[in-house]
Amino acid sequence: GNSVTQMQGQVTLSEEEFLFINCTYSTTGYPTLFWYVQYPGEGPQLLLKVTTANNKGSSRGFEATYDKGTTSFHLQKASVQESDSAVYYCVLGDRYAQGLTFGLGTRVSVFP
Amino acid sequence: EAAVTQSPRSKVAVTGGKVTLSCHQTNNHDYMYWYRQDTGHGLRLIHYSYVADSTEKGDIPDGYKASRPSQENFSLILELASLSQTAVYFCASSAYRVEQYFGPGTRLTVL
Numbered sequence: 001g002n003s004v005t006q007m008q009g010q011v012t013l014s015e016e017e018f019l020f021i022n023c024t025y026s027t028t029g030y031p032t033l034f035w036y037v038q039y040p041g042e043g044p045q046l047l048l049k050v051t052t053a054n055n056k057g058s059s060r061g062f063e064a065t066y067d068k069g070t071t072s073f074h075l076q077k078a079s080v081q082e083s084d085s086a087v088y089y090c091v092l093g094d095r096y097a098q099g100l101t102f103g104l105g106t107r108v109s110v111f112p
Numbered sequence: 113e114a115a116v117t118q119s120p121r122s123k124v125a126v127t128g129g130k131v132t133l134s135c136h137q138t139n140n141h142d143y144m145y146w147y148r149q150d151t152g153h154g155l156r157l158i159h160y161s162y163v164a165d166s167t168e169k170g171d172i173p174d175g176y177k178a179s180r181p182s183q184e185n186f187s188l189i190l191e192l193a194s195l196s197q198t199a200v201y202f203c204a205s206s207a208y209r210v211e212q213y214f215g216p217g218t219r220l221t222v223l
Contacts, residue, residue, distance in 0.1 A: 032210050043116075043214030044155070044201050087156065093210040098170055099145050099157040102211055 002027045004092050006103035013110050019077040021106050023090030026071060033066055033073045034091040034100070044089060047075075080110045116138045116215035118203050124221045131190040135203030141213075143206040144186040145170070146178060148199040149217070155202065161186055165206050193208045 003026045020094050025031065029077060036044040048059040050073070055066045066073045073090060090103040116137045125131045126202065143162050157170030159178035167178040175197060179188040185218040190197055199220050204212040 001187070034211070043204075043216050045214065046211065049211060092143045093212075095208070095210055099147075099160055099167065100155075100210075102154040102156075103154065 002029070002031075002092050002094055002101040004050050004101050005105040006106050007092050008106045010107045010109070013080055013108070015081055015110055015112050016079045017110075019080045019108065020077070020086070021075040021088055021090070023073045023075070024071055024094050025073060025089070025101075026088075027092060028092035028093055032093040032095075033064070034093060035062070035064055035073075035075050036089040036091050036102075038087045038089065038105070040086075047088070051100070067074060080108070082110045082112050084108060085110045115186065116203060116205055116213055116216040118201075118218050121216065122217060122219045122221075124223060125190075125193045126223055127195060129193050131193050131197075131220065131222075133188040133190075133201055133203075133220070135186045135215055136184055137186075137189075137203075137205040137213075137215075138184065139205050139213060140183070140209070141150060141205035141207050143208065143212075145178065145204045145206075145212060146176070146186070146188045147202045147204065148197075149202060150171070150199050158188065158201075195222050198222045 035047040037047045038044045048057040050057040087105045091102040136220040145160040146158040161167045161180040179187045206212040
């Protein structure tokens with residue numbers, strides 16, 4: 001089956017610092033990889049998507065890079081703001097699977 | 113305007129009672145899903161549907177039933193609620209099996 005691993009449970013940063021979240025995945029299918037972000041009291045919302053055809057994606061200042069060789073999918077942002085505080089989920093989608101496979105999430109806290 | 117809505121947003125139920133959670137989408141999507149979110153487990157798939165009047169089991173279907181009376185509506189039913197079903201429940205929709213759009217969630221507490 002599919003699986004996703006996010007080792008960082010929590011990241012604490014000051015504004016304008018660099019954010020990097022590591023994610024690894026396992027699948028036997030044809031994956032599409034996502035980063036979802038969840039703010040308190042809300043549902044997860046799509047941040048960006050990367051397919052195997054294009055190994056990078058970007059949105060709202062965030063960038064994600066997919067490496068098929070190491071089965072890794074990292075999220076980064078050069079300069080975070082307090083408004084980026086949220087939980088970030090690495091998510092695996094597979095057109096042959098029933099639904100999305102979520103990692104456990106990384107709580108990012110940004111302080112001014 | 114929100115494309116996936118859920119009701120109620122919060123509910124307290126008694127053990128052994130029946131609970132129905134409702135989801136409505138205006139995305140015109142064929143696929144709809146129910147997930148539960150627990151601390152330490154992320155989101156896990158309970159049931160899904162790809163067409164009205166048909167539902168499929170996800171990864172953790174035990175103790176739950178689902179109903180899809182129309183393309184827009186998808187319900188999750190707990191016939192005999194238990195303490196272990198205390199969680200936040202999310203509904204999602206998608207045009208095909210991959211990219212999904214989530215509702216705001218329902219916080220269920222079973223006492």
